[in-house]
Amino acid sequence: MADAGRIRRVVIVGGGTAGWLTAAALSHLLARIVEVHLVESDEIGIVGVGEATIPQIRTYNGALGIDENAFMQATQGTFKLGIAFLNWRRLGHSYLHTFGDTGMPLGRTPFHHYWLRARADARFADLWAFNPNARAAGSGRFSRTPFAMGSRTGVVAHAFHFDAALYAGFLRNFAQAAGVARTEGKIVAVNQNPESGFVTSVRLESGDEVSGDLFIDCSGFRGLLIEGALKTGYQDWSHWLPCDRAWAVPTRNVAPARPYTQSIAHTAGWQWRIPLQHRTGNGHVFCSAYVSEDEARETLMNNLEGEPLAEPRLIRFLTGRRNRFWNRNVVALGLASGFLEPLESTSIHLIQSGVSRLLALFPHTGIDPAQVEEYNRQCSLEFERIRDFIILHYHATERTDSAFWRDRRAMTIPEVLAHKMALFAANGVIYRDQEDLFTESSWLQVMLGQGIDPRGYHPMADQLPEGDLAGFLSDLNSVIARAVDAMPTHEDYIAAHCAAAKP
Numbered sequence: 001m002a003d004a005g006r007i008r009r010v011v012i013v014g015g016g017t018a019g020w021l022t023a024a025a026l027s028h029l030l031a032r033i034v035e036v037h038l039v040e041s042d043e044i045g046i047v048g049v050g051e052a053t054i055p056q057i058r059t060y061n062g063a064l065g066i067d068e069n070a071f072m073q074a075t076q077g078t079f080k081l082g083i084a085f086l087n088w089r090r091l092g093h094s095y096l097h098t099f100g101d102t103g104m105p106l107g108r109t110p111f112h113h114y115w116l117r118a119r120a121d122a123r124f125a126d127l128w129a130f131n132p133n134a135r136a137a138g139s140g141r142f143s144r145t146p147f148a149m150g151s152r153t154g155v156v157a158h159a160f161h162f163d164a165a166l167y168a169g170f171l172r173n174f175a176q177a178a179g180v181a182r183t184e185g186k187i188v189a190v191n192q193n194p195e196s197g198f199v200t201s202v203r204l205e206s207g208d209e210v211s212g213d214l215f216i217d218c219s220g221f222r223g224l225l226i227e228g229a230l231k232t233g234y235q236d237w238s239h240w241l242p243c244d245r246a247w248a249v250p251t252r253n254v255a256p257a258r259p260y261t262q263s264i265a266h267t268a269g270w271q272w273r274i275p276l277q278h279r280t281g282n283g284h285v286f287c288s289a290y291v292s293e294d295e296a297r298e299t300l301m302n303n304l305e306g307e308p309l310a311e312p313r314l315i316r317f318l319t320g321r322r323n324r325f326w327n328r329n330v331v332a333l334g335l336a337s338g339f340l341e342p343l344e345s346t347s348i349h350l351i352q353s354g355v356s357r358l359l360a361l362f363p364h365t366g367i368d369p370a371q372v373e374e375y376n377r378q379c380s381l382e383f384e385r386i387r388d389f390i391i392l393h394y395h396a397t398e399r400t401d402s403a404f405w406r407d408r409r410a411m412t413i414p415e416v417l418a419h420k421m422a423l424f425a426a427n428g429v430i431y432r433d434q435e436d437l438f439t440e441s442s443w444l445q446v447m448l449g450q451g452i453d454p455r456g457y458h459p460m461a462d463q464l465p466e467g468d469l470a471g472f473l474s475d476l477n478s479v480i481a482r483a484v485d486a487m488p489t490h491e492d493y494i495a496a497h498c499a500a501a502k503p
């Protein structure tokens, strides 16, 4: 029986970003332990979006030995320092949610308490002046070179924007070079052990069967194995995050690529702009209960900066997650495991953290319920914390100009999030929960950016004499300004290190 034995053969169903990311890691890191086989259907194709990332992707690439400049060249990549949120708090307002630190702590007291104490002084009013990423993003500069920041070394923390189709091809080449066997064909049936329910093989339209001990379901929204065969069930989170469609369209570049993503809130959703070397990716995520597909398409087309390079494409989704990410001998990754809208570019990260957990708990001697339970526990927590962070953007808003925004303000939010917001509003305290992907700096920027204003700050910030506080903030401000002024422009940095061939 498959459930009793060693895991020798892993079958990955699906060749989108999830499938090839998984194949790349398993083949690279477990080459002598398991054989990896991937099945994909050219006829069905891939979702083909997913072009903005967060810095954790660098750790994953590093573990696979991927050279960052080669990767950028192959995917028409640009550097990403964060996301600019326009019209989210109110029409005409904008703020940045950047990666990396904001300021630096003094002893045990987080930086933002000193800033909260000093912000009435006009010289220190702007929190983002103490954030190297924000200053670099604002002036269109980028560098990977570390710089001295007081007693610490500062860096601008970065992630990437890339072309999703080129990324899938890049991963496929990498995984196939590492020994992954690939079968092209449409799966028409899933065979299961009648006693255990474990999946034993998948049957292709051609009649061929691909059998395995462990199956990774990367089949996209359809969840061919996790749902189609195992009926795992889905937790619907659309009462918190009701956007259920997106129009996506690429455009010609009109200016040098910004080193950040833009997220522009509209009447019933928001629009992304993702700058690449050869084009810009655009999309409008919207809620069909408040705006029709035609209206949403028009909003997108009226808010493009460059000439469209294709017809807009509609994608439908339902926010939520599978009841179990790992069920019997099937682990679901990518869109097959659940969906959170791309507001904070977290989906590719969720694939990578799922693969990392699977590797940490790898059931090479046979699947044990304790491993499955732990995997599901960790994935659930991570999904929920990201969900809450996304809800924060919608709920903490001053917008009342449409029914969509009025309803988001009025909705009941998850208790954990309500508690976090209340703690911050009271005296600026931020707690980072277990499995919370987002750092204190992220929560700080988005809570302040969305208009939550703490009534106080930690008393330890008052320990510093007034003159010392002003000196500390002025020094930090000028060190960051000097470091950023010395950086090349984003455009020049790409030209010098990772320019892609013109398509």
Ligand SMILES: Cc1cc2nc3c(=O)[nH]c(=O)nc-3n(C[C@H](O)[C@H](O)[C@H](O)COP(=O)(O)OP(=O)(O)OC[C@H]3O[C@@H](n4cnc5c(N)ncnc54)[C@H](O)[C@@H]3O)c2cc1C
Residues within 6 Å of the ligand: 013, 014, 015, 016, 017, 018, 019, 039, 040, 041, 042, 044, 045, 046, 047, 048, 049, 050, 051, 052, 053, 185, 186, 187, 188, 218, 219, 220, 221, 222, 224, 246, 248, 283, 315, 317, 333, 334, 335, 336, 342, 345, 346, 347, 348, 349
């Ligand atoms: C509008 C939108 C915007 C997004 N933006 C971002 C972003 O900016 N950043 C981010 O991190 N993520 C983003 N995502 C998520 C990201 O696109 C996905 O996480 C990523 O592309 C992984 O997709 P996938 O591989 O799970 O599924 P897919 O790309 O759909 O791949 C599914 C695979 O399964 C195969 N398959 C399916 N059925 C069968 C069958 N019967 N037989 C054989 N093969 C089959 C298909 O051929 C395909 O190879 C976005 C998603 C959406 C919808």
